Amino acid sequence: MSIRTSRRAMLSQLGGGLGTLALSTMLLDASASRSLASDRTKSRRLDPLRPFAARQPDFAPKAKSVIFLFMVGGPSQIDTYDYKPELQKLDGQPVPDSIRKALDASAHSNVFHGCDNKLLGSPYRWQRYGEQGIWVSELFPHTAKHVDDLCFIHSMQAESNNHAPASYQLHTGDIRLGKASLGSWVTYGLGTENEDLPGYVVLFDAGPLGGSGNYTNGFLPPAFQPTRLRDQGAPVLDLLPPDKFAKSQRDSIDLIQQLNMMHRDAHEGATELDARIATYELAYRMQSAAVEVGDFADEPEYIRSQYALDDQEARTQSFGRKCLLARRLVERGVRFVQLYDMPDKDGWDAHSKLTKNHNPRARWTDRPVAGLLADLKQRGLLESTLVIWASEFGRTPMMQGDQGRQHNAAGFTIWMAGGGVRPGMRIGATDEIGLMAIERPIQFRDLHATILTALGLSYEDLFFEVKWSTRETYWRCWKC
Amino acid sequence: MHVQTNSICCARWIAWVASWIACAFVLSSAHAEQQDALAQRAVMLLKTRCVSCHGAEKAESGLRLDSAEHFAKGGDRGKLVEESSSQSLLIRSIRGDDEELQMPPKQPLTPDEVKLLEDWVKIGSPWPSDSHGSSLEVQDNDSVGNAWVDPNNPIRKLFGEERLGLWSLRPISRPAVPSVKHDGWALNALDHFVLSAWEENSTDLPLAPDASERSLAIRLAFDLTGLPPELDDIGNLTSKEQGAYDRYVDRLLSSPDYGVRWARMWLDVVRYSDSNGFDWDEFRPQAWRFRDYVVDAWNSDLPFDQFTLEQLAGDELVDGPPADEAEQQRWVATGYLRAGPQDNSSALFDEQDRSRAQLLADLTETTGSAFLGLTLSCCRCHDHKTDPLSHADHYRLRAFFAPVEYADDVPLDLPSRRAEIEKHNAAIDEEIAQVEMEMASILASAKERLKSSEKNSDENASEGSESKDPSDDAVKKSFTEEEAKRTLRSSRRKAS
Numbered sequence: 001m002s003i004r005t006s007r008r009a010m011l012s013q014l015g016g017g018l019g020t021l022a023l024s025t026m027l028l029d030a031s032a033s034r035s036l037a038s039d040r041t042k043s044r045r046l047d048p049l050r051p052f053a054a055r056q057p058d059f060a061p062k063a064k065s066v067i068f069l070f071m072v073g074g075p076s077q078i079d080t081y082d083y084k085p086e087l088q089k090l091d092g093q094p095v096p097d098s099i100r101k102a103l104d105a106s107a108h109s110n111v112f113h114g115c116d117n118k119l120l121g122s123p124y125r126w127q128r129y130g131e132q133g134i135w136v137s138e139l140f141p142h143t144a145k146h147v148d149d150l151c152f153i154h155s156m157q158a159e160s161n162n163h164a165p166a167s168y169q170l171h172t173g174d175i176r177l178g179k180a181s182l183g184s185w186v187t188y189g190l191g192t193e194n195e196d197l198p199g200y201v202v203l204f205d206a207g208p209l210g211g212s213g214n215y216t217n218g219f220l221p222p223a224f225q226p227t228r229l230r231d232q233g234a235p236v237l238d239l240l241p242p243d244k245f246a247k248s249q250r251d252s253i254d255l256i257q258q259l260n261m262m263h264r265d266a267h268e269g270a271t272e273l274d275a276r277i278a279t280y281e282l283a284y285r286m287q288s289a290a291v292e293v294g295d296f297a298d299e300p301e302y303i304r305s306q307y308a309l310d311d312q313e314a315r316t317q318s319f320g321r322k323c324l325l326a327r328r329l330v331e332r333g334v335r336f337v338q339l340y341d342m343p344d345k346d347g348w349d350a351h352s353k354l355t356k357n358h359n360p361r362a363r364w365t366d367r368p369v370a371g372l373l374a375d376l377k378q379r380g381l382l383e384s385t386l387v388i389w390a391s392e393f394g395r396t397p398m399m400q401g402d403q404g405r406q407h408n409a410a411g412f413t414i415w416m417a418g419g420g421v422r423p424g425m426r427i428g429a430t431d432e433i434g435l436m437a438i439e440r441p442i443q444f445r446d447l448h449a450t451i452l453t454a455l456g457l458s459y460e461d462l463f464f465e466v467k468w469s470t471r472e473t474y475w476r477c478w479k480c
Numbered sequence: 481m482h483v484q485t486n487s488i489c490c491a492r493w494i495a496w497v498a499s500w501i502a503c504a505f506v507l508s509s510a511h512a513e514q515q516d517a518l519a520q521r522a523v524m525l526l527k528t529r530c531v532s533c534h535g536a537e538k539a540e541s542g543l544r545l546d547s548a549e550h551f552a553k554g555g556d557r558g559k560l561v562e563e564s565s566s567q568s569l570l571i572r573s574i575r576g577d578d579e580e581l582q583m584p585p586k587q588p589l590t591p592d593e594v595k596l597l598e599d600w601v602k603i604g605s606p607w608p609s610d611s612h613g614s615s616l617e618v619q620d621n622d623s624v625g626n627a628w629v630d631p632n633n634p635i636r637k638l639f640g641e642e643r644l645g646l647w648s649l650r651p652i653s654r655p656a657v658p659s660v661k662h663d664g665w666a667l668n669a670l671d672h673f674v675l676s677a678w679e680e681n682s683t684d685l686p687l688a689p690d691a692s693e694r695s696l697a698i699r700l701a702f703d704l705t706g707l708p709p710e711l712d713d714i715g716n717l718t719s720k721e722q723g724a725y726d727r728y729v730d731r732l733l734s735s736p737d738y739g740v741r742w743a744r745m746w747l748d749v750v751r752y753s754d755s756n757g758f759d760w761d762e763f764r765p766q767a768w769r770f771r772d773y774v775v776d777a778w779n780s781d782l783p784f785d786q787f788t789l790e791q792l793a794g795d796e797l798v799d800g801p802p803a804d805e806a807e808q809q810r811w812v813a814t815g816y817l818r819a820g821p822q823d824n825s826s827a828l829f830d831e832q833d834r835s836r837a838q839l840l841a842d843l844t845e846t847t848g849s850a851f852l853g854l855t856l857s858c859c860r861c862h863d864h865k866t867d868p869l870s871h872a873d874h875y876r877l878r879a880f881f882a883p884v885e886y887a888d889d890v891p892l893d894l895p896s897r898r899a900e901i902e903k904h905n906a907a908i909d910e911e912i913a914q915v916e917m918e919m920a921s922i923l924a925s926a927k928e929r930l931k932s933s934e935k936n937s938d939e940n941a942s943e944g945s946e947s948k949d950p951s952d953d954a955v956k957k958s959f960t961e962e963e964a965k966r967t968l969r970s971s972r973r974k975a976s
Contacts, residue, residue: 110830161829164759176838209759407829 046188048274051223052199052282054191057456063386063419064193065330066186066451068338069369070170071361072208073163073347076395076405077413078434079122079358082154083135086432087397091121095398099431108410108436110161115398115406119433123355123403132424139362142370148424149373149382150415155428155437158393158409158444163349164210166392166409171214173445180218180464181226182448183336188224188464189457193333196289198227198282201329203322204340209347209392215338220464222275226338229329231321235294239287253280293328296321306375308367315343315360320368327375330385341365348391352404373417382418386454390414390447397433411437414447420454520608522600525593526551529584548607561605570605571598627868635868643868648853662687693717700729705737706744739779746774749850750791750819751842757821769892770815788851791816801891808894817884820846844878 047053078084090096094117095103103109124137129144134152136144158166158175165175172179180188183200192199200215208214217224229235241249260277264270296304304310307320319341326337341347343364350357369389376382394412395405411430417423428440449459526545532538534545534555543555554560560570569581574589574597576582589597600606627633627644635643657669658676665687666672678687691699697717701709716724732738752771755761777787790797794810802808820842826835841860848856858864859874893901 113830114828160831160834162759162823162825162831164823165831165834175834 046221048221048223048271049277050195051221051274051278052187052192052195054193055189057190058458058461059456061420061454061456063454064384065334065419066183066336066386066388066455067326067330067372068183068336069365069387069389070208070338070340071348071365071389071391072167072340072342073349074391074393074395074407074412075348075361076122076350076354076358077154077408077411077430078395078397079124079354080137080139080362081135081152081413081415082394082430082434083126083137084122084397084430084432084434087119087434088121090119090433093119095119095433095435099433099435102431102438103410103436106410106436107159108157108161111396111406111408111410111435112398113161113406115396115400118399119397120354120399120403120405130424134424134426139358140366140369142366143373146370146373146417149377150417151421151423151425151427152413152415153427153442153447154411154413154430155439155441156390156394156412156414156444156447157437157441161393161407161409163392163407164213166407167208167210167214169444170390170392172216172218173448177210177213178216178218180220180224181215181338182451183215183226183338184217184220184224185448185462186336186452186455186457188220189452189462190335190455192335194289195282196285197293197329197332197334198229198286199335200224200226200338201334201336202226202228202338202340203231203325204228204342205318206340206342206344208340208342221271223271223278225275226336229290229294229325231294231318231325233294235290235325236283236286239283239290250284253284256280289332293332294325296324296328299324303375306371308371311367313364315364316367318343319364320371323368323372324375327372327379327381331379331381349407350395350404351406352401354395354404357404376418384419386419386421386451387417388414388451389416397435408435410435411441416450515603515606516609518596518600518603519606522597522605523608525589525596529589529593533584551605551607561601568601571601634870634872638863638870639868643866646854646867649868693720696725697728700732704729704732704741705735706741707737736775736779739775739777742778743771743774746778747771747819749846750816751821751846752819753821756824758823759825762824766888766892767815769812770819773809773812773815776809787813790814792847792851802894805894808892811890811892817843817881818886840878840881840884841874843881843884844874847877847881 078087100112100117103112122137124139126135126137127144128134129136130147132148134147136147158169160166160169160175164177168177168179169175171181173182183202187199202215215226227236230237234240240246245252257277257280260273260280264273264277267273296309303324307324308316309320309324311317311320322339326339329337341361341364346357348357348361373382373387376385376387391412391414393407393409396408398406400406411434428437428442430436431438452459452462530545533540534543536544536546539555541555541557543557543560544550544553551560554569557569561568571594572578573581573583574594576588582588624630624633627635630636657672660666660672660675661679662675666675678685694714694717697709697714701707701713713728717728751757752767752774753764754767754771755763776782790810790813792814794813797810798807802811820839822839823835826832841857845855845857845860848854854867854869855864856869856874856877858867859869859871861871863870864873
């Protein structure tokens with residue numbers, strides 16, 4: 001009996017196809033905008049078959065979407081945004097005793113491991129930019145023009161000095177593999193504004209160190225895994241059916257979904273199946289939406305140029321396409337776009353020959369990032385889009401190998417811009433050689449809490465309730 | 481009107497009082513629990529730090545701290561705890577206020593431990609409420625019984641009896657074979673269970689007809705070997721020759737493919753991988769030995785208890801380097817202890833402790849799920865939410881693996897075979913040396929060309945992928961050269 005009832009319920013929800021879904025989406029959006037929830041103790045009630053339905057935030061949000069620019073491998077803070085005149089003076093000298101002692105007494109003493117006790121001054125020219133005269137090195141001349149819109153945090157710290165664990169921590173809050181990533185939490189908490197596109201998108205060529213464990217959904221339902229989109233050609237391969245199947249496609253999906261629902265009724269708590277069912281519907285809707293978002297034909301020449309699509313280097317173009325795609329995605333209501341700068345296996349990991357590593361990487365990303373900021377601003381999207389530029393750690397002022405720098409989890413710089421961020425803010429500071437955060441050290445978890453707050457999510461209340469199917473036992477897993 | 485209002489007010493008042501009473505009850509019981517926990521910790525501290533001198537055996541200064549009665553009585557210097565708690569003899573001596581009185585004399589208590597005893601004295605130095613803690617005399621039968629029979633078992637104390645019915649802890653039972661209405665359809669006991677459930681639930685669905693011999697052959701072959709059947713096998717089955725089915729099953733079970741197919745299931749359970757499974761994901765040149773061990777275990781029908789023992793502690797079954805193939809297999813079986821993901825790069829950043837802790841946690845969790853039917857991942861950080869496992873249980877099991885060390889230079893080859901292997905490898909090494917010479921000359925000329933082209937172009941224009949992690953390179957180099965040779969050798973060896 002119960003099987004039949006729920007199957008009918010399913011048919012009314014899914015069998016009606018696109019029309020029914022679109023209607024219910026519209027209804028929900030209308031009711032969602034009516035009032036903001038103030039009940040902070042409620043658990044997030046999900047419709048497992050519509051996991052991306054927009055949900056009310058806990059309080060008025062400042063940002064609707066996030067574009068997370070992940071510079072994989074650890075760009076050097078002391079060669080980009082954290083100007084240290086003292087370091088330039090001490091070039092070639094050992095690390096001053098007081099700083100060495102402070103580092104040794106901290107949890108980050110291993111940062112010294114593998115370095116020479118010899119400081120390497122920044123080989124770059126520095127210049128003041130913006131109303132406040134903020135120092136930026138010559139690596140980022142284009143982004144530097146936007147410093148007045150950026151909020152710098154100079155005192156980030158990570159708990160591991162190795163790529164994968166630190167990278168996991170930046171994504172999930174934990175250096176161990178297996179926790180849910182920020183993008184999964186955000187889409188779990190808020191759903192997305194456009195159910196025709198995935199709510200959580202990742203864009204990369206070679207992916208971050210540590211692999212997909214970085215953008216995993218962890219223990220959250222599998223529906224909150226990200227979707228990887230390509231920045232060239234169709235964003236998803238094999239999205240469109242061959243012509244001869246196109247006509248019968250909806251019937252096929254309906255039949256598959258019916259069978260899925262029968263199986264679902266007999267297997268309570270089969271969240272993978274829920275994800276599969278939702279994915280079928282999403283893929284169906286994406287057939288028009290994703291092709292549209294990935295087609296840059298309607299972008300005028302000056303916009304393409306802003307994102308450096310006319311650059312002579314293929315890698316600049318590639319990163320530019322990702323930034324442009326990110327803008328097009330948030331413009332269409334996608335909640336969280338995670339973008340990786342990792343065109344090859346090394347990333348910003350300049351263990352030797354700093355300039356040889358950093359110069360091209362800065363060149364490949366500077367114009368596109370500046371273009372993204374300018375474009376978001378001119379469209380009024382920067383107010384509702386939180387842009388974050390970060391890496392898993394920075395680099396040491398000490399030299400390693402031949403003019404290189406070791407990883408540095410003790411103190412490094414990130415910046416944020418847009419929704420919910422006060423422009424021109426500078427938070428925290430490293431010591432006079434840029435080695436360790438000495439003023440307001442900030443952990444990734446704090447950063448996550450800030451991002452969630454900007455999105456209108458109360459980080460203390462963001463939890464996922466696990467129900468064991470055999471028992472009435474609930475277990476709450478928190479984000480922060 | 482009045483009456484109504486009053487009754488509503490009254491009802492509200494009662495509800496309010498009721499909730500307050502419930503609240504107060506919870507509070508007071510929580511308070512009592514807290515005090516009891518404090519008492520347990522304090523008395524445990526006395527037991528570990530004081531009773532060796534102030535117990536039944538020595539009772540120095542006439543003082544014993546091994547029971548509530550002795551504690552209350554005090555020693556030659558008088559009572560330990562007076563009315564004014566901050567000046568009590570106990571607190572003065574553990575704080576070392578008076579040097580002569582400092583207790584314990586050689587290794588004083590830590591500030592946290594002092595604070596614990598101070599707090600305990602402040603609440604009147606009660607002894608734990610249950611009988612177990614009231615006497616600290618160490619007895620031979622001090623061990624705790626299992627949670628089903630002993631109320632003092634820590635699991636029983638933590639969770640009561642409700643979690644003890646976990647499926648993996650229930651004794652194996654043989655249920656009665658259900659009777660069925662459709663005679664003749666069920667051929668064995670399993671069929672009876674299937675049929676009886678069908679008869680109970682879905683009377684409007686017809687029974688499926690027997691599978692054809694052809695389907696049967698395909699199913700058997702895929703289930704047992706993971707490979708499609710030979711055409712001949714299908715033919716033999718469809719000929720309906722007497723005993724053809726049994727012979728086919730026997731043949732599949734004795735085929736080496738059977739072990740390969742079913743070893744995969746176990747290798748998945750124990751997280752086997754040919755590579756390190758982390759970051760650089762380096763190749764594990766000796767891992768195939770463990771893989772083959774599991775395949776052989778299946779094909780030789782190794783009893784499960786022996787299979788278990790060899791994987792967990794095979795090295796302890798052998799004295800010194802293995803002398804024969806059976807001993808060699810026992811060493812190889814301990815490859816189980818190394819199957820999980822390993823962060824080899826941690827040493828470059830002086831973070832070996834972190835990767836070691838992760839490794840041991842993984843080993844503990846794998847052992848729990850593979851052998852015990854228990855998931856020990858949750859209780860790595862806190863008591864399990866649904867299963868009868870405490871936070872301590874993870875670390876109790878993990879302690880068994882604490883001595884595990886990994887080594888790559890273990891003499892696994894039998895002495896009797898070494899000469900043969902070396903002879904075989906010598907020829908291959910020569911071949912490799914020749915190839916390497918060729919490679920070196922190709923590389924040298926390529927480097928020359930690269931140098932001259934670099935001179936011509938702007939330094940900045942060269943692609944940035946040449947950044948080098950010297951330590952990274954060092955590790956990779958030693959890995960590639962050494963291991964590639966070995967890999968080549970082992971693959972040649974297998975091929976020859």
